[in-house]
Amino acid sequence: MGEIVVVRDGSGPDVLLVHGGAGPRTTWGALAPLAARWTLGYVHRRGYPPSPPSQKRQDFEVDAGDLAPLLVGRPHVVAHSYGVLGTLIATAAAPDGVRSLTLIEPPLNHLVPDDPEVARLERIGDAVLTHGMGTDPDELREFLRLAGAPVGDGPLPESVVAGVRRAHGSRLTSEARPRLDVIRDAGVPVLVASGGHTSALERICDALADALDGERGVHPGAGHFVAAAEGFAERLETFLRSLV
Structure with missing residues (x-):
């Protein structure tokens, strides 16, 4: 199917940025100043130029396969929304390939049943x-x-x-069941972040942090695009520096 494109900027430890339904520029633009101290790898998921188009549909399992070879260098990984699903699947398959995970407002609704x-x-x-x-x-x-x-x-x-x-036609998020237990048992450091704009997503993020024994952050002001919220870049960098 052809490899996806990763555009790299900066110098320092690798931080792989995996967007969701919006493209890399919209999702991660506010993190650009971190390139002074980190190598930011802007992943372009399949279907987002200059990466190849999707063959049939957006699919988190395909995303996981695309991400797998990018974990060889053991980067920190920051993922947003739909992009979290493929990230978690790829990480569960090779948890030693990830230095840390920062997970932003994923659609893992099954973690909060009967709500x-x-x-x-x-x-x-x-x-x-x-x-x-x-x-x-x-x-x-x-x-x-x-x-x-x-x-x-x-x-x-x-x-x-x-x-x-x-x-339209993407694989439904309700079908995703990443092996969170594998990631937790491997001791992967995790930060789960949300934007404080809807209670349903807050509860999902609370449940995800609990399932992964992760840290939790809430950064209001930018809605779903939490990376653009005041204080998020500083919180992310503090988390990453604690692991270098």
Whole structure:
């Protein structure tokens, strides 16, 4: 299928950045100053140029296969949203290949069973991936706002529509069951971060930190794009420096 592209910038220990539904520039732009002290590897997931297109659909199992060879150098890995799923699967397959994990607002809804708000988040997320622009308009806008898209009351921006169409048909996040126990038992250092903008995601992140014996951080102000929130870059660097 062809290898995915990683654009590297900076000098110092390797930090691999794995985006989710939005591209690397939108997701990680606020972390660019860290390149003064770290080598930032901006992963472009399949379907996000200049990486090759997806053959059929976005798929976290395919992401895991793409990420596996990138772990040979034992980088720190920072992953966001849908990108967390492939990251966790790849890490569970080779936990010694990861120096640390920073995980930001992943759609691991199964970690909080019997919670109505989490169940609704999963339902509308699956609906958008299944039906794309054919999703109920109110639910589509609700999901897009939670996902950090610039959505107002008028027509959806062309860039947002393009993102929905790219996600249409993706493998459902509700199917993901990464082996968190393997990662925890391997002693991989973990930081789980969220943006304090919706209670369902806060509870998911709390449960993930508990399952991985990880540290927990909440950085409000940038919605789902937590990496852009005030204080996140400093918190991330403090975490990474504690492991060098």
